[in-house]
Amino acid sequence: LHPTVLHCLNHITTVARNLNKPVRICGEISSNPFYAVLLLGMGFTQLSMNPLSIPMIRRVMREIPMEASRQIAQKALTFITAQKVHEYLTGEVAKLIPWDLSAYAKEIAPQNGRNAK
Numbered sequence: 170l171h172p173t174v175l176h177c178l179n180h181i182t183t184v185a186r187n188l189n190k191p192v193r194i195c196g197e198i199s200s201n202p203f204y205a206v207l208l209l210g211m212g213f214t215q216l217s218m219n220p221l222s223i224p225m226i227r228r229v230m231r232e233i234p235m236e237a238s239r240q241i242a243q244k245a246l247t248f249i250t251a252q253k254v255h256e257y258l259t260g261e262v263a264k265l266i267p268w269d270l271s272a273y274a275k276e277i278a279p280q281n282g283r284n285a286k
Contacts, residue, residue, distance in 0.1 A: 170251040170258070170277060175207075179246055182212030193217060198269025201264070201273050202229040209235065233265045241270050251279040 178194075185192035193215040198204045200222030206229065207214060218226065241261050248254045259274040 170245075170254040170279065171250055172246070172254065174201055175211075175254065176211075176262055178208070179211050179242070186212055187249070191215060197222075197263050200226065202226060202270055203262050203273055203277055205229060206233055206238050206256060207242050207245060210238035210240070210245075227264060229262075233262070234265070237265060255279055 171199035182192050191214045192212065194208055194213045197211035197218065197225075199208060200218040202225060205216060205226050209230070216226065226278075241258065243257055244261075245254050248257060255274075255278055259277075263270060
């Protein structure tokens, strides 16, 4: 959730969109509901993940409208620390999801001022 990394990811989607190209992200980052909301909101059009994660991510995507994901992503890009991004992201997604995602929130929490991912 480091802001520099988020800005790089956002830049990738902007370039792809300007070239009318789909943009995909591969890796376990997509299997976390918080990251999935953020990535879709930034404009990633396809998420690749472990097949066991697909039902949860589909469930989250059904609950959160794309426009809400976009708004969350844009606001997340305004923070200057990973901790602030984490606080905002987990708070906003939790407002929109009616079930407990605390284990996923712990997974993305910055550790000692740094994000583990």
